[in-house]
Amino acid sequence: MISVISAYAPQVGLGEAKKKRFWDSLDNLVRECSMTHQQLIIAGDLNGHTRAEADGFSSVHGGFGYGVRNEEGRTIPEFAAAHDLVVVNSFFKKRDAHLITYHSGDHDTQIDYMLVRRGDLRVCKDCKVFPGEVCFFQHRLLALDINIKRRPRSTKMAVKPRILWKNLHGEAAEAFRTRVTMGVTPEVGGRTTTDAKKMWNRLENIIREAVKETLRVVVGASRTHIGRR
Incomplete structure (x- = not known):
């Protein structure tokens, strides 16, 4: 899953309260995306000049920017550093x-x-x-070329193991009966109080163990199943 955030920061001349409100909102949105561990792309007009050089922000700025950094341009790399993001423009x-x-x-x-x-x-x-493509008034089209690999869907269907109850006859039936009886008798004899839930869970486990020892458990379709003792 990929989250794409389209952002439009307040202009330089607007009040500090509006700018703070914008960055707080973006901060909350990025934190929500972080909880899902999905890919994140923030694209938009952030109304700041990050400067041509990294200048103390080498972890988020690749050193290939443009212009001179202003106060708004300092907020961008600081925000990126806080969320472990990078300004992709500056790395090419x-x-x-x-x-x-x-x-x-x-x-x-x-x-x-x-x-x-x-x-x-x-x-x-x-x-x-792309200098020749005008996106909106004086804005030019900025494009990101990113390689997103699609995870192939598994064609294997999850199949629950099946017990071959059809084998419950003859010597196998007698061995199964003996194994269950041996497991149940000590449990019944040593119990002083009645606890139906615990007794039933214990009986279930005894039967499962008896099945593994005396019958076959298979996985897969009838023609391609794998038998397990």
Whole structure:
């Protein structure tokens, strides 16, 4: 299972309360996804400049960013570090044209990011901007190439072991009767109080052991079953 979170952080000029509310909400959502141990991809406009170099965040930043870090851009790697995530954009060396996600007149910045869990970075094959594709107004299309292997479904059906009660005749029937009697007699003779549930469970175990010793238990279809003594 894969969780994809589409995020849009408040703009730089908005109040600190709104920014905190956004990051708190994203924090709670990521924690919910962590409980299911599934793959996680965070994609969106996080309205921050993470800087070209890692600069103290080498564990989450690959060193191939763009621009100069601002206060909002510090929040992004700090958030990633707190949740063991990485900023995928920064781990692939690209020309500026494939790093700039926002273009308006003479203003070029990188504010759109892809984040994944650190352990999933190895399956990320590429992450870059397509300069010729305008996603929304001045935003450019940012694409993540990730290799997700689909686990093959097992074609084997779980089959419960079957007891061959048809063998309960002749010498096998006599051996089964003797084995059960030997197991039950000490239990009945030594019990001073009546406990139906415990007595029944014990009787069940005695019968199961007797079956293993005197009859056959098979697994699988009738033509391909494996016999077990």
